Amino acid sequence: MKSMTLRFPLALVLLESTLYLSQDMYLPALPAVQRDFGVSAALAQATFTVWLLGATVLQPLIGPLSDRHGRRRIVLVSAALFVAASAGCAAAPGFAGFVLLRALQGGALCGVLAAGYACVHESLGSHDAVRTQAWMSAVTVLAPALGPLLGALLLLRWEWPALFVVLAALGALAAAMLQRWMPETVDAASAARLSWRRSTAAYVALLTQRGTPELLGAACLLLAVLLVWNVTAPFVFADDTGGFVAAQAWLYTMFIVGTRVVARQAGHRGADALVRAGLHLGLLGAALGALAALLRLPTWCTLGAFGLYPLADGMLFAPLLRIMLERASAAGHPMGTVMALWITALNLVGVGCTLGVAWAGWTQLHELLPLAALLAAGAWALGRRGLRNT
Structure with a gap:
């Protein structure tokens, strides 16, 4: 229990923070993205909106999927999706593809939050769960506070695609940690068959x-x-x-x-x-x-x-x-x-x-x-x- 209390939430909060950084660290890069893709400021800003839409639209689907197929599988697939989407953003040849990949980045957040936090609460008693989520919140709240500064510092040395390379690397590290330390709290074999009506x-x-x-x-x-x-x-x-x-x-x-x-x-x-x-x-x-x-x-x-x-x-x-x-x-x-x-x-x-x-x-x-x-x-x-x- 002590090992799970420290290791799994640490890996999950690293992945969650990295997902938030894909919004906040990206903020200083907007003018460069606008210039390189030759789009208007409004279209460049829309790359934030599509991330939010991806993080919202898929959420009602992910919860029932994790109830049926297990928390661990959903979180690991979401982590892999984020890593692939981040790497794709770094190499995107056109703006339309970049926008789609930004939506997939946001979509990865759905599995991390719904399945990941459900696993935390299922693994711990009431007091331990509240205590664990409290310190996890203290970490993730640093992303909007420090993300723009980190992004600006990276842009002093590299072009904006490097931001997404860094995000992909952090996501891969978090995925490896979750692969090793995340427990499974749902017995998929005995779970009820998935029914969208239900x-x-x-x-x-x-x-x-x-x-x-x-x-x-x-x-x-x-x-x-x-x-x-x-x-x-x-x-x-x-x-x-x-x-x-x-x-x-x-x-x-x-x-x-x-x-x-x-x-x-x-x-x-x-x-x-x-x-x-x-x-x-x-x-x-x-x-x-x-x-x-x-x-x-x-x-x-x-x-x-x-x-x-x-x-x-x-x-x-x-x-x-x-x-x-x-x-x-x-x-x-x-x-x-x-x-x-x-x-x-x-x-x-x-x-x-x-x-x-x-x-x-x-x-x-x-x-x-x-x-x-x-x-x-x-x-x-x-x-x-x-x-x-x-």
């Missing part, structure tokens, strides 16, 4: 299960606040690159601190208690940030107050997911399907937030943080209701 019915049953829609909605709103910030922050600090980097470092550090709090408290407090504490803290942080923004206090005073919110987010996601998984398992729903529903919902929120902020044109803290407070209030209400409906 899988669809399972998703409907989950969405109507007492308390599950509220908890899932709370998780979506909690994530929405961070995503709205990520999309808006570059404009808030449009003329202050150093300020942008410092703000991101502050907020992501608070998120990591939140994951460490959960990791330490998981053995002493139940998941329900951790979620309640996180919901209260998140609402307080969002409200203080909104008040400071509306009063036009200095930016760093405002972000200092708002820092309680990512701290709360870091505390919330692991226990929230564990509660959902335990409830669904008690009702007879396989974990792969539950994970697929969780990830699909969060991905759709990501797409919606990106499009919504672009449409609204928000660029100021006094526009962003009051919305964040409203979203946090919604998450607080839904989360508490979901816990009561246990």
